[in-house]
Amino acid sequence: MAISLQKGQRISLSKEAPGLSKIICGLGWDVIKPAGGGFFSNFGNKAGQEYDLDASVICLSDNGKLTDNQNIIYFGNLSHPSGAIVHQGDNLTGAGDGDDEIIIIDLARIPSSITKLVFVVNIYDCQARKQDFSKIENAFVRLVNVANNQELARFNLSGQDYQGMTGMILAEVYRHNDEWKMAAIGNGVSVNGLGELVKSYI
Template sequence: MAINLQKGQKISLTKDNAGLSKIMVGLGWDPVEQGGKGLFGGLFKGGTPNIDCDASVFVLDSSDKIRNKSDIIYFGNLTHKSGSIRHMGDNLTGDGDGDDEQIMVDLLKVPKDVAKLVFVVNIYDCVKRKQHFGMIKNAFIRIINLSNNQELVRYNLSDDYSNKTALFVGELYRHNEEWKFGATGEGDTATSISEMLTRYR
C-alpha cells in the first residue's frame, strides 16, 4: 500500500524495499473546467483550458548544483547520458486519467557523483497563453516499484498555486547509502525551465 505524503515530509525508499532499483516516477494533473471561452479564446477545448504542462528532472551534484545541459532531462533531452534516467515523452494536454508524464529511473545506475534528482513541472508558453497553476487540479507525483508495479509513495499537491507558473514537486536524494524522497510542492513564478534552473547554478 502506498504511503501518502504531506508537503515537507520525507521517506526512505530503499530502507524497507531491499534491492529496489528500477522505479517509475509518474506526474499527473487535470485542467480545471471553465465556463465558456472567457479571455482564453481558442485555447479552450470543451470548456476546459488546453494547458501544456512539462515535467522535467534536474540532476544535481552534492552542492545542489547542475553541472551541464545534459543534466537537464526534459522533452528536448529525454535520456541522461548515464542511461539511468529516461523521460517517456511530452503530454500536450493533461487529458485523461492516471499519469500525464512518466520518468524511469534506475537507482543502481545513477552515477555516484549525483546526489539529488529534482522533479519539476512548468507550463509551456505560460506568458503568451496567460496560464498558471491555479488552472490545474488533482496534481500529484507517485513512485512505482517496477519489479512488482507496487505504488510506493504518492504526494497529492493540495496548495493553492494561483499565479504560480512553475512547481518544484519532489526530490529523490541520497542519504547515508539510502535513496529518499521528499515532497516539496513549492510554487514559483519562473516562466521557463531556464528560469527554474537559476537556483541551481
C-alpha cells in the same frame, strides 16, 4: 500500501522496498473546466485553453548544483547520458486519467557524481498564454517499484493555492548514507519556462 506524503515529509525508499533498483516516477494533473459547459464555453475563456505542462528532472551534485545541461532531463533531452533516467515523452494536454508523464529511473546506474534528483513541472509558454497553476487540479507525483509494480509513495498537491505560480518543484529523490530517500516539496515558483527555473540550481 503506498505512503501518502504530506508537504515537507521525507521517507526512505530503501527501507520501504529493500533492494529497490528501478522506479517509475508518474506525474499527473487536470485542468479545471470552465463554468457553463455550453458549446461556446471554451471560446474567449482563458480557463478553456489547453495547458501544456512539462515534467522534468534536474540532476544535482553533492553541493546541490547543476554541473552540466545534460543533467536536465525534459522533452528536449529525454535520456541522461548514463541511461539511468529516461523521460517517456511530452503530454501536451494532460488529458485522460492516471499518469500524464512518466520518467523511468534506474537508481543503480545513476553516476556517483549525482546525489539528488529534483522533479519539477512548468507551464509551457505561460506568459503568452497568461496561465498559471491556479487552474490546475488533482496534481500528483508518485513513485512505483518497477520490480513488482507496487506504488511506494504518492504526493497529492491539490487544495493548495498556486495563484500566479507557473512552475512547481514537486519532489526530490536523493542519496543519503547509501540510502535513497524521497522528500515531498510542493513549492510553487513564478518563472517563464524551465530555463528560469533551472537558474536557481546553477
